[in-house]
Amino acid sequence: MANFKTRRVGRTALEVSELGLGTATFVGAHGTYVSEEQGIATVRAGLDAGIGYFDTAPHYGFGRAEHLTGDALRFSDKPFVLSTKVGRMLRPVRSDAERTVPHTWTQPFPFEIAYDYSYDGIMRSFEDSLQRLGLGKIDILLVHDIGTQTHGEEGNKAHWADLAKGGYKALNELKSQGLISAIGIGANEWPVMMDALELGDWDVFLLANRYTLLEQMPLEPFFSTCLKRGTSVIAAGPFAAGILAGTNLWGPPTGAYQKAPPDVLAKVDALQAACKRHNIPLGAAAMQFALAHPVICSVLTGPKSPDELKQNLEWWTTTIPQGFWDDLVAAKLLAPGTPLPGGKTA
Secondary structure, eight states: OOOOOEEEOTTSSOEEESEEEEOGGGGOBTTOOOOHHHHHHHHHHHHHHTOOEEEOOTTTTTTHHHHHHHHHHTTOSSOOEEEEEESEEEEEOSSGGGOOSOOOBSSOOSEEEEEOOSHHHHHHHHHHHHHHHTOSOOSEEEEESOSHHHHHHHHHHHHHHHIIIIIHHHHHHHHHTTSOSEEEEEESOSHHHHHHHHHOOOSEEEEESSSBTTBOGGGTTHHHHHHHHTOEEEEEOTTGGGTTTTSSEEOOTTSSOEEOOHHHHHHHHHHHHHHHHHTOOHHHHHHHHGGGSTTEEEEEEOOSSHHHHHHHHHHHTOOOOHHHHHHHHHTTOSOTTOBOTTSOBO
16 A cells, blocks of 8 residues: 555645545546446555545536445545535436537436536535435535636626625535535636635635646646635646646647647657656656645546556656756756755746
8 A cells, every 4th residue: 555645625624645536537538438347446446555535526427427436435444535526417318319418428327417506506516416426425525617618708707606696605604514624616727716716715726737747837826826825726637638648638728638739749759758868657757746836735647447546656656866857947848936846946
């Protein structure tokens, strides 16, 4: 079992393991297939390895990921912290012919999404998630994908109004009643999280694909503001959707996963060259990079099998020489001021 350290979530008493496990990959996307047994086995392998933080959402497979996550965690004798999300309600469909919302899940449950960031929507979503999970508690509740990337400029105005008028109140009520321990937002864009800090106080933001070896845009003003406000950040997607772990998928700031463009491929090649000079895997550098920033409380990856988890664990424990990070700085592959493992900054 790995000895995973924990970090505090914001100013709460909650602590999460520095490495977390996300479950979006369990429900299949773009033709991949993950059996129920494989998904459950992956979560349990994570528990056995010492991982203590797990993330899921109603959106993933339209309820299927929450079912698998709950089944895997329900009888665990090991402590764990669980986050799920609100903002998408699920409504039943009797057949795929009834679907009106496009999706890429390979094995969805017979539901589709309806966005709802209102007080009632968040309260109901919380209760529905408990039932899908089959668990008595959820630790962190994240508002899922509010922002212009998902809803567009005009569409997001109504959703933001719902959150401001009632949804944020619902989150705080659940927290004050002790039903959850932390509130936050989970999205692929950080400007909406800056807007959220004007709305009120938040414990943690889950930011996917935006703080990686390829991109450090959130450093200013987002991370610096979070530090001042006492808000933690979960660095999800350290592989930038896979391009830093040997696939050709890249997670852009303005759309769905896609093949990486030439400028991204060129930067990946430069990172690979530095890795070869120091005889380390790029995946290891990608995983260990984000944790150097003091605002980060956990790095969240999404292995879809015990074998992929084993690879992640090997990368997590790979020793990376300081000279590697120095090389990245010298080559101007990292933004100035980026905190580096070992205590230096770019």
